[in-house]
Amino acid sequence: MRNFFSLVAAALLAGLTQTATLQAQAPDNYCGTHQTEADLQWLRAWQADPARFAEFRRAEEDQILPVKVHIVGTDDGSGYYRLDLLMEAFCDLNVQYEATGFHFYIHGDINYINNTAYYSHDYFNGSRMMLENNIQQMINIYFVNDPSGACGYYTYGPDAIAIAKSCAGDGNSTIAHEIGHYFSLPHTFYGWEFGTVTEPAREKVARTNCNGAADGFCGTGPDYAPYRWNCPTTGPFTDPDGVSFVPDGTFYMSYSNDACTDKFSDDQQAAMHDFLNEEREDLLVRAAPSLYTHTLVEPAEPLNGTIGTAYNYTVLKWSKEANASGYQVSVALNASMTAITHEAIVDDTVYILPELTKDRKHYWRVKPLSKGNTCTPYSSIQEFTTGEIASGLIDFAAGTNALRAFPNPLSSGQPLTIQFDSPTAMEMTASLLSMDGRMLASQSINALSGENRVAWNLPELPEGLYLLELVSTNRSDNNQRYLHKVAISR
């Protein structure tokens, strides 16, 4: 039986979730991680052997660790955690972990999940979400609206972290805290969480019982404050020797406010490294990426202040940055870049916006990225105003996910790969049409039953938005027809 089922709160939260999601408010509970002595077996054995800490020598190189980011939205795909905030959160996380020798990077694409029951979830649905989506050999972090009424939690069963969007903004340290749990650390006030305090939780100021009391780390000192508090002061508390004290609120594993926290103790750090090497060596199977620094990128098109870009085809372009493996671009309706309409991580220096509001001013900015570095500042904010499009529009409503075309956008001269499922073997015709319906190229395809993947070498075409049509050649006996937008960039 997984320990989270034993939480009395779980059943209660399940009933409360529906009403609670309607209001965006700070969670009542900072951390929803539930740890028992059974969960801390590895740590207790480590702490029982003081030589482990005394002889600990950190690797000279940073441990560069992959994180799989899952961003959860509602069933209709709204409410996603913003990419610009994600970039900032990872930058902050690496600053917070700088002294530990751990460095985190986002591995691969972000996994977007549309599921209202996961967006605001109880522990049961949170576990389902994790078991369905976790990727092995990475730290799995889920950004959701409401992780069981907490700012975040790490859970042992599915072995993943959930974080509330509202606790992953500027100046937050929730992610740093939950990753501390992920690497074996208890709260500094361990033993005080659930009301009934036993003697081992009463760590002494004199450090005479620190190795066996509370979190078992002598480096963190006594802490009897299992609630959110503003440092420098809560309490004072009195230890078993009658000594009055105030806990140290600078530890990430305490419950002092985020602004107070700035460290892991040396013994906490040693335990995290040994835990990584002994219990989480799977995180080290990938070759560590090189860490790069970046210069700012320069926006190029449309020129700042342009009026009349095509509302269904505005192309953003910027300068290439030598060490960038990608770029994060955001488009918003306001100059403070909070009303974001489009955002993406792209690997080229171009981003095509096919759907914007007509006659509306838009703002955009872009920054270079590479694995482990999301900290480079954004470009200056640029603006443009949409207008009409020159040629007639085709209704894209007939488009279907059954046909995929990539890469999209396509660079001129590059082959287009078309992927689709066909119910039977049949002869089909692929056509590339201009926006006003003129046929520019066509090709016959002998489709096989099941999945098909065809590379098509298109003629040189000017940059623009095109319609790809795939239709069964014998229309009388089968009406298979797919439409798909394709953009071609220079």
Ligand SMILES: [Zn+2]
């Ligand atoms: Zn915690």
